Amino acid sequence: MTRPDMDDLEKPLARTGFVHLAFSVGSPEAVDRLTAQLAADGYRVASGPRTTGDGYYESCIVALEGNQIEITV
Known part of the structure; x- marks a missing residue:
């Protein structure tokens, strides 16, 4: 949603409300691979x-919007 009067304020990682989603990828090696790929693609x-x-x-x-994506076994 966009409106001229909206502010997109800084979003700290530690905050109330919706802050992360977790995805299970099946193995430690898959966690390593996906993390490396996302880092190479420019994600922090x-x-x-x-x-x-x-x-x-x-x-x-x-x-997106400062939300954390947790990649886990």
Whole structure:
């Protein structure tokens, strides 16, 4: 949606509301490959690939409107 009177304000990664989507890609190798491809395509890698404190292997990419796309096993 666009209107002349709308502001597109900076969106910090840590905020209330909808902030990320997660996709399972099946293996750590697939997480690595997709993260590398998205980085090569110009997307910012916010974290990872890494094993989180609770044992998940994942990375997070910053996508449209500052939302994070979590890529996980």
